[in-house]
Amino acid sequence: MQGKKSSSHYNRQDAVFKYLLISASLLVVGLFAALFLMLIRGSLPSILGNGLGFLTGTTWDPINGIYGALPAILTTIVTSLLAVGIAIPVALGIAIFFTEYAPVKAKFPLTVFIDLLAAIPSVIFGIWGLWIIAPLIKTYVQQPLVTSIGFIPIFGGPAYGISLSLASLILAIMVIPIIASLAIELLSRTPITLKEGMISLGATKWESVMRVGLPFARMGVIAAVMLGLGRALGETMAITMVIGNSYMWPFANPSIFAPATSITSKIASEFYEATSAIYAGSLIELALTLLIITLATNVAFRYIINKTNKEAKR
């Protein structure tokens, strides 16, 4: 009797929890749907007024009512990919150094440092990028490159300092701690038996990481890169401060040393000026586009992870 009583008691508790959890999940889905619908509704003036030209147009001229988003879309994609491209090797290098080579005493300070780096508000990266890095990178990186290989359009002059490439660099610095701390977590979980198996065949520590450590962690590393890319795509403050807010890139000036405008910086810097319905609608459609890009990235990464998963199970 006693047992029966308590088991039905638990069943009731389970049922309550189940409904709580279901409603919580529904709430998330509902919020997302509401957000999406809100963005579509807000974009309607632009979708109807600009048509597909919004996505293919290269001019943004509110005074004459021309809204072409392509430069901003390309800037967002390219800065984020560049940032992740810079961040992946650095972050993996940090993680490999941390797990394989760093003396035990250095590990705690390193963890603290990486966590701190991840916690720095992006406006501080913006200030730092604008005041310190921009002049440095202009004199010591951009100008020498412009004079030496400036004949290649994407490295063409003039050197502005604030630019697409500076934005990528600052984004990379913001993405590095995300990927590095996850990669550390993953690499330190490589089974010791696998590492020793590799070492016992005459492998160096480096070879052991490359041949069993990273492959063992690869799924997690892919997920970490996805998180980093998501962060880069959505970052606003630091980018707005260092990217130069010019619509030249890439059509008027394809150089990565030229200033540009990302989706986020466009929205952040113009939303309060957008007085007409179509102007505001165009900015909201930019936001909608960013959301779709982010979702598409997520789906693409899920696909990659599933595929690697299946290959691993083969």
Place this chain on the structure above:
Amino acid sequence: MDNCTYEKLDISGLDAWFGDKQALKGVSLRIKPKTVTAVIGPSGCGKSTFIRCINRMHELTPGNRVSGVVLLDGVDIYKSVDSMDVRRKVGMVFQKPNPFPNMSVSDNVVAGLKLIGAASKKELEAVAEENLKAVGLWKEVENDLKKSGASLSGGQQQRLCIARALAMRPEIILMDEPTSALDPASTAKIEDLVKTLKAETTVIIITHNVQQAARISDMTAFFYLGELIEYGETRTIFESPKSPLTERYITGRFG
């Protein structure tokens, strides 16, 4: 064996520490080529530490230390040879089968050779086949060469790991309780395999099973509390051990 004066391995005064804890104390012994030596003794007596000093794996953990002389074919492996080269000459098979899950069956076999990078794809395939045959696995995996090494059964995985070590053409193969995680049928296969291995190489095998030592080894070394208590021909050790400790251990009367 008796008339061979040449020593494959000549160890003298070997000490090993984990930080401050000394795990091996003045171990000296000589091992003839093409023999199977069993290392026995109660758990924690330093068997694993001992063989891990022979392929320089002990020193991998920061704080661990080794002193003494280990001569492989007369060459001091701690003074005159790079640790990576030592490990290419002295293969190791672990207690728990550890095939690389991210590699196919055949890639597992040639993983060590790929590190050196000398061989072509064709040569590697041939090496994989040869060594899978040597461990009696070829027939079983012939059609699954591209599958993950981790997809095999436990006993097959351990034979794959032996093939992986053999592919390096090692002077010595160290085995740390290679059958302790396996079922009796797989254990028997590996015991038979060990007996055939000595045609090609020199085997040092740790076992917690004294019957296994008696079945497969030519020589037996009994360790206790980090010291080598007794070492000699397996038959002598089992029939007339000199030390009462050895006798108590092999008759199973150990506390």
